[in-house]
Amino acid sequence: MMEVFWLLLSLSLLELSVALPVSHAITRPTDPALTQSQTQTMATGDLVPTHFPARRAAQVALHHLNTQHGSPFRVFGLERVHTATAEDQVVGTRGRKYSLDFSVTDYGSSGSVLRCSADVLFPRTETQTHTPPEVHLRCEDLTHISSSPEELAFYQKHTSPHSAVSAHDLPDSYGNISQDMQPFWHLARVAASFIMLRESSENTEYNLAQVANLTQQETSEKQLMLKYHVLLHDIVSQEIIHWKLLCSWSPEGGVRVLETEWLPKCPHDTGPPTAD
DSSP states (O other), X not given: OHHHHHHHHHHHHHTTTTTOOOOTTOOOOSSSSOOHHHHHXXXXXXXXXXXXXXXXXXXXXXXXXXXXXXXXXXXXXXEEEEEXXXXXXXXSSOEEEEEEEEEEEETTTTOOEEEEEEEEEEEOOSXXXXXXXXXXXXXXXXXXXXOOHHHHHHHHHHTSTTOOOEEEEESOTTSOOOGGGHHHHHHHHHXXXXXXXXXXXXXXXXXXXXXXXXXXXXOSSSSEEEEEEEEEEETTTTEEEEEEEEXXXXXXXXXXXXXXXXXXXXXXXXXXXXXX
């Protein structure tokens, strides 16, 4: 029991440090199990930037940013939501559109803060099939970011014939990640963002809680290939959701997620717990 206590405490601390903190002013919903009607009532017109609907939409935009520009030495975290509005969209793709002005921090390398704006649309369909959110994102100075010498050295080291990286429990029960494993943790965050973006809805807010294990895979291509087992935390439902994924990375090609596999908690589950 003490080990479980320390793991939960460590993961809470990681949300304020390694695992990319959001603003200290952010408030959690009083009842994590918000119903859809409650969420929609909250998310209309001008939103309180620190409240759940604005933060949830900004987290989706953040996942999109990481899928487009993340690397083992570049991963972005939400710094602050400045303004947010929401409206029902009835023309084109129906759903609720959130317009956001927010700041992100590059925690992987420079530590610089970028100002971003985004439109996040959560589509609504008449079927039970989940449709991923649509994101249109703009960030200042993002085009000036390029591969660093540190990133290139890491790539050359781990694409050598003798590289065979493996690890488990990132972070460990006390919230620790060794310096050597930090790039692999960042890469896991970027790769997991592909899943979190795809699975997000108006009733979820995903973060990467832990890497259960990772194993480097052999490949004939000049790229780093890794298989991850990750634990995603949905803050709304408080569920821990297990996924396996296979990803590759190179400075030229960026991060690609090649395979994903949801791991059910019991054999009767038929799909990921995405709720629209």
